[in-house]
Amino acid sequence: MKKRTWMCVMVACVMLLATACGASGDSPEGSGANEKLVVGFAQIGQESGWRDAETASIQFYAGQNLDTIDLKFADAQQKQENQIKAIKSFIEMDVDVIGLAPVVETGWDAVFTEAKDAGIPIVLVDRMAAVDESLYATFIGSDFIEEGKNAAIEMSALLGGSGKIVQLEGTVGASAANDRKKGFEDEIAANHPGIEIVASQTGDFTRAKGKEVMESFLKTYGNEIKGIYGHNDDMALGAIEAIKEAGLKPGSDVVVVSVDGVKGIFEAMAAGEANVTIECNPLLGPQFFQACQTLKDGGTVEKWIKSEEGIFRADTAAADLPNRKY
Amino acid sequence: MSQKLKQFSKNQIFWPLMVLLAILLANGVISGGQFFEMRIVDGHLYGRLIDILRNGSKLMVLAIGITMALATGGTDISVGSVMAISGAVACSIVDGRLLSGVSGSVTVAIVLALLAGLACGLWNGVLIAKAKIQPIVATMILMVAGRGIAQLITEGKIVTINSDAYYFINGGYILGLPFPLFIVAFAFVVVMLFTRKTASGLFIEAIGVNSVSSRFTGIKVDRIKLMIYAFSGLMAAVAGLIESAGIKGADCNNAGLLIELDAILSVAIGGTSLFGGRFSIPASVVGALIIQSISTSVLAIGVAPEVTLVVKSLIVIVICLVQSKKFKEMLAGKFSRRAVKEA
Incomplete structure (x- = not known):
């Protein structure tokens, strides 16, 4: 009897956990055949306020355009193997474009080639990868x-x-x-x-x-x-x-x-x-999805789309502070 | 006198202590004495040794908690994630995004963070003691899910806070010594009293040696295990408070990342067998200090960032070899054989 009670408690807890995980909601669902722009984005994880802002910008933009954009978001928790896994599953899902912020520069050739063979363009976001230019469509980010x-x-x-x-x-x-x-x-x-x-x-x-x-x-x-x-x-x-x-x-x-x-x-x-x-500037959402749409429509984009940036000094910080989004 | 020294050299803590002294001494020599420099800044002690003690405090706290889990032949690899949860809970409350009714009360934040850690520990304990899941598997659940829970609490952001009262947990000083040291000392004394002044220490070792026969002798194995893991969770929560106070914020993805391995290594370097049985809390604390002094010395010597990890691992390998009885016997055998030849 006692054992049984424990089992019930365990099962209840596991179910609770499962629903909690479901609520956080980055589990990719089947893409289905639709006219939406289907984008898989492999984010590094949360390492700083900056990356949080980038993630938020991309998710916000996709959220604003739910009827035209289908975003599949993967959080790699700072591990390259997780990003590679995510890219492979995006290829399996046959998304239109894959976005990636590579956690490190090297070691991407194999999986990029796989994506290329599947006909899926890769858009590198904010960080470069040390691969041949032919393996990715464009790089959006800072110098x-x-x-x-x-x-x-x-x-x-x-x-x-x-x-x-x-x-x-x-x-x-x-x-x-x-x-x-x-x-x-x-x-x-x-x-x-x-x-x-x-x-x-x-x-x-x-x-x-x-x-x-x-x-x-x-x-x-x-x-x-x-x-x-x-x-x-x-x-x-x-x-x-x-x-x-x-x-x-x-x-x-x-x-x-x-x-x-x-x-x-x-x-x-x-x-x-x-x-x-x-x-x-981490607010790359608009630029990112614009490039993705162009690529889906078969257009060409520049190899390096630079983001708009500035220099901020202490004397104006108090005035700038309210405008900072991240 | 020499008799006493000989006896001490047989103590579990002897070799870890020697290693720690050797590391510190080597640093002293390399830096030309600068390593031991100590001065008073704003009324508190300031120097590398203080850095080791303060930065090592969270590892010491974790080692105190995890030693007993290892002594029963189990393990707890969820401590890093529990640290993240406790930091997330505390900072979210101080920041006011959670429970805004208490208007950022630091006391409430600390109490709830500790309770969260205790709850995580109890969860581990129930899985292990009641559901009989292997400890490494049972605690892996929280290790993976815990960080997600922490991120859920902070809504995936780094919560930055500006509370001097909260900062005191890491950056405060009493009598010129960093406050975290007093936390370590308190936890240490409590655990030492509990394990050495009552029979529970013996029970824990008995479970580690043979859990089935311990049960037949009337030891409440399940209850003790439950308690041990709950305590480990509580200690992890304390470590999480220290960590998040140090950076004035909850950084869920990086707080305590992979620290469970350092904690287990601390205990192992301290000479407690990971298969369970005899354990020594003081030796584990020294083990934690060894790990921290390795990190600190790598920074002090100024090793290039690219090779930092290699240097660290080399030092750890040497320490493990020094600790290995078999290796010492091998070395001794070589030397004595050579001695015979020479004679």
């Missing part, structure tokens, strides 16, 4: 090298052209990390000889790691560090906490320059704890 270069110019201006700085790199192997590093370091080496990058370490694009790495930098170099360059805002936000704990003032003792433009960094800038953010 990371340009972002790194802009960050270097801003950093140099803030420090008056000289000072020691540290760099918080993104996930090892991600194109955003590789290019933001390259653009920044090349610009520093070419035009700002007074700026010295004394240390550079990965913070995996997360706040917790950004904080831990910055704590370590501060122990090694102490007051020598005049500036920090973060490959994303969230790492910079973590670093700001570490700087405060070291008894220094972020924003003045140590200037903070990062890339993305998430709401949190605007709040920090308004509070005087950060200096500049180079925007990397």
